[in-house]
Amino acid sequence: MTDEQTYLEHYDPRAFPPVAVTVDIALLTLHNGQLSALLIKRAEHPYLGAWALPGGFTRTEETLEEAARRELAEETAVQTFDGHIEQLASYGTPDRDPRMRVVSVAYLAITPETPRPNAGGDASQARLWPIADILEAEDAPALAFDHARIITDAVERTRSKLEYSSLATAFCEEPFTIADIRRVYESVWGRQLDPANFQRKLLATEGLIVPLDDFTTPTAGGGRPARLYRRGNATTLYPPLLRTHPA
Amino acid sequence: MTDEQTYLEHYDPRAFPPVAVTVDIALLTLHNGQLSALLIKRAEHPYLGAWALPGGFTRTEETLEEAARRELAEETAVQTFDGHIEQLASYGTPDRDPRMRVVSVAYLAITPETPRPNAGGDASQARLWPIADILEAEDAPALAFDHARIITDAVERTRSKLEYSSLATAFCEEPFTIADIRRVYESVWGRQLDPANFQRKLLATEGLIVPLDDFTTPTAGGGRPARLYRRGNATTLYPPLLRTHPA
DNA sequence: TCAAAAGTGTTTTTAGTACACCCATGG
DNA sequence: CCATGGGTGTACTAAAAACACTTTTGA
Numbered sequence: 001m002t003d004e005q006t007y008l009e010h011y012d013p014r015a016f017p018p019v020a021v022t023v024d025i026a027l028l029t030l031h032n033g034q035l036s037a038l039l040i041k042r043a044e045h046p047y048l049g050a051w052a053l054p055g056g057f058t059r060t061e062e063t064l065e066e067a068a069r070r071e072l073a074e075e076t077a078v079q080t081f082d083g084h085i086e087q088l089a090s091y092g093t094p095d096r097d098p099r100m101r102v103v104s105v106a107y108l109a110i111t112p113e114t115p116r117p118n119a120g121g122d123a124s125q126a127r128l129w130p131i132a133d134i135l136e137a138e139d140a141p142a143l144a145f146d147h148a149r150i151i152t153d154a155v156e157r158t159r160s161k162l163e164y165s166s167l168a169t170a171f172c173e174e175p176f177t178i179a180d181i182r183r184v185y186e187s188v189w190g191r192q193l194d195p196a197n198f199q200r201k202l203l204a205t206e207g208l209i210v211p212l213d214d215f216t217t218p219t220a221g222g223g224r225p226a227r228l229y230r231r232g233n234a235t236t237l238y239p240p241l242l243r244t245h246p247a
Numbered sequence: 248m249t250d251e252q253t254y255l256e257h258y259d260p261r262a263f264p265p266v267a268v269t270v271d272i273a274l275l276t277l278h279n280g281q282l283s284a285l286l287i288k289r290a291e292h293p294y295l296g297a298w299a300l301p302g303g304f305t306r307t308e309e310t311l312e313e314a315a316r317r318e319l320a321e322e323t324a325v326q327t328f329d330g331h332i333e334q335l336a337s338y339g340t341p342d343r344d345p346r347m348r349v350v351s352v353a354y355l356a357i358t359p360e361t362p363r364p365n366a367g368g369d370a371s372q373a374r375l376w377p378i379a380d381i382l383e384a385e386d387a388p389a390l391a392f393d394h395a396r397i398i399t400d401a402v403e404r405t406r407s408k409l410e411y412s413s414l415a416t417a418f419c420e421e422p423f424t425i426a427d428i429r430r431v432y433e434s435v436w437g438r439q440l441d442p443a444n445f446q447r448k449l450l451a452t453e454g455l456i457v458p459l460d461d462f463t464t465p466t467a468g469g470g471r472p473a474r475l476y477r478r479g480n481a482t483t484l485y486p487p488l489l490r491t492h493p494a
Numbered sequence: 495t496c497a498a499a500a501g502t503g504t505t506t507t508t509a510g511t512a513c514a515c516c517c518a519t520g521g
Numbered sequence: 522c523c524a525t526g527g528g529t530g531t532a533c534t535a536a537a538a539a540c541a542c543t544t545t546t547g548a
Contacts, residue, residue: 004292013265013347017307021266021339021350045251060264060348064339090337090352092268092311100260101307103268103350105337179527197511199528204509216527222520223526238492239509245485426500444538446501451536463500469547470499486536 020102023068024055024147026088026154027076027109029128030171035158035187036128037151039141040075043125046098047144051129053151055104068107075126083111084170088154096146104145108154112173131155159188164240166208166231175212175228178202189243201241207234267349270315271302271394273335273401274323274356277418281377282405282434284398286388287322288372293345294391298376300398302351315354322373330358331417335401343393351392355401359420378402406435411487413455413478422459422475425449436490448488454481 002010027038039051054075058067065085072081085107092103113128134140134151143151161167168184169176182198202209210232215225249257274285286298301322305314312332319328332354339350360375381387381398390398408414415431416423429445449456457479462472 002292004295008293008345011346013267014261016265016267016304018260018263019266019268019305019307020260020263021268045249046255048251057263058266058339058350060266061341063341064337064350087336089334090311092305092352094308094310098255099258103305103311103352105339105350177527194511194513195526196513196528196530201510218519218526220520221523221525222518223524224518224528226527239489240487242486242510424500441538441540442499443501443503443540448537465499465546467547468496468498469545470497471501471545473500489537 018100020097020100021058022055022102022104023058023064023071023107024053024091024104024145024150025068025072025085025107025109026053026151027072027083027111028131028154028158028171029111029113030184030187031113031128031130033183033187034130034132035155036130037134037154038076038126039129039134039143041125042144047142049142050144051141051147052144053106053147054126058105064105065107068105068109072109081109081111083109084167085109088150088157091146091150093146104150106150106154108157110158110167110170112171114173155188159243162188163242164237166235166237169209169231174230175214176230177216177226177228178209179226181209185241191243204239205234205237207232208237265347267344267347268305269302269349269351270305270311270318270354271300271338271351271392271397272315272319272332272354272356273300273398274319274330274358275378275401275405275418276358276360276375277431277434278360278375278377280430280434281379282402283375283377284381284401285323286374286376286381286390289391290372294389296389297391298388298394299391300353300394301373305352311352312354315352315356319356328356328358330356331414332356335397335404338393338397340393351397353397353401355404357405357414357417359418361420402435406490409435410489411484413482413484416456416478421477422461423477424463424473424475425456426473428456432488438490451486452481452484454479455484 029036038054040054042048042050042052054071056071058064062070068085069081073079088106088108090103090105094101096102129141135148158167162185168181171184172180178199179195181202182193182195185193209229212228212230214228216228218225276283285301287301289295289297289299301318303318305311309317311334315332316328320326335353335355337350337352341348343349376388378398382395405414409432415428418431419427425446426442428449429440429442432440456476459475459477461475463475465472
């Protein structure tokens with residue numbers, strides 16, 4: 001038996017059938033009160049002209065998450081993506097890409113709505129699509145690869161993480177009000193929540209949101225100024241805020 | 248611009264730096280009342296002699312889950328693995344494998360304890376290791392690659408899925424008793440549960456477990472015979488059975 | 495008859511829900 | 522003054538936790 005060094009020197013990485021690893025990012029945000037995903041119109045084969053998640057091939061020297069953040073920064077024209085990002089799942093059906101065997105590691109990213117979605121040179125090629133228009137509408141856009149599936153999984157992950165985590169705050173710019181967070185829940189879950197009970201619930205978890213000394217100034221027809229908060233250290237909501245079960 | 252067919256004909260899959268995609272499987276089971284993982288002693292470089300999760304390179308014509316089931320069947324000497332399996336996460340730190348860039352898609356598998364863990368030719372090279380001995384003990388075995396991390400993630404996934412899913416039944420051979428399920432919770436969570444309340448809780452979710460007409464025959468010092476159950480169609484526990492929060 | 499394990503009953507405590515009502519602002 | 526949110530109080534309901542007690546077996 002050879003020793004490890006000799007083994008590694010003679011190892012040929014090209015001895016196996018080629019596979020590519022990509023990252024795809026489902027970037028979710030609230031746009032006009034609707035849960036939306038950033039999509040980019042493909043300017044190259046395959047799926048030329050179809051809408052796709054931002055993403056691309058991983059480079060040899062970077063981690064998967066670094067690749068995801070890099071792609072996101074490139075495709076949204078920001079220096080660095082500093083929003084929430086977490087690994088979602090990997091997709092590796094043999095024929096999901098016509099070029100070759102491609103395994104894609106999908107990431108879920110969440111950011112407050114900032115007016116930054118625009119592709120490198122051509123801003124018209126990137127836009128936020130409401131989830132309802134992508135997945136349920138009759139005139140839904142043609143999506144590249146298995147990206148419809150990835151978006152479905154990203155939305156379901158988001159919906160369920162609202163139950164037991166502080167994820168909703170990732171949708172809000174600091175400082176925010178409790179009503180801002182409530183509107184996140186309402187948009188993502190598609191149901192109304194009682195403002196009074198919601199307020200108590202959020203405040204019940206120590207360290208979830210931290211009250212500031214500031215208040216909002218009411219717009220339009222008035223209303224009492226709302227206290228402003230910033231994110232706290234707590235990442236889990238306990239007890240959780242459960243969606244009522246479909247009986 | 249070329250058309251898609253021409254583009255694909257001229258596409259060279261070897262134009263990019265080589266990457267490999269592997270699957271690794273964290274197979275968890277209860278062994279002598281302890282949550283345990285199947286590990287295999289490596290007979291090849293790299294990490295020769297270290298303990299590793301079963302796994303291997305994916306083949307071009309199979310899906311990721313098929314690869315995981317195939318590896319599991321090969322390394323446990325069963326025809327087909329028919330237990331629970333779900334994707335866990337992917338691991339792609341650039342230097343996690345000294346041979347080349349390897350991205351591993353990890354799977355979590357759960358099975359009742361059956362006396363089948365044994366490697367292809369040499370049965371002494373595969374065994375169930377209690378999680379406590381792998382992750383916390385002083386004389387913990389040397390684990391290959393980042394497999395300690397994968398096992399940690401698999402255990403945490405399992406612990407949290409017990410809260411809201413029917414996953415515990417995957418640890419039990421049918422038919423089983425409610426006490427069997429309770430012992431799964433107690434082993435995985437490392438805490439005692441009230442048998443009376445646990446029983447009511449399990450029965451509260453319609454279709455989770457289905458009562459049979461049979462009963463166990465008590466062993467040793469007696470005890471009332473327990474009703475036997477099989478798995479039902481329900482996959483989610485509602486309301487969930489929460490671990491009490493670390494205050 | 496005792497110990498052991500399954501299973502039921504019941505009380506107490508905690509958390510969720512519904513909704514009345516007060517607060518602070520704009521118009 | 523009214524409309525519009527923000528925010529508190531409180532009664533009602535559902536679920537969790539604790540634990541006493543009955544059932545059915547082996548020894």
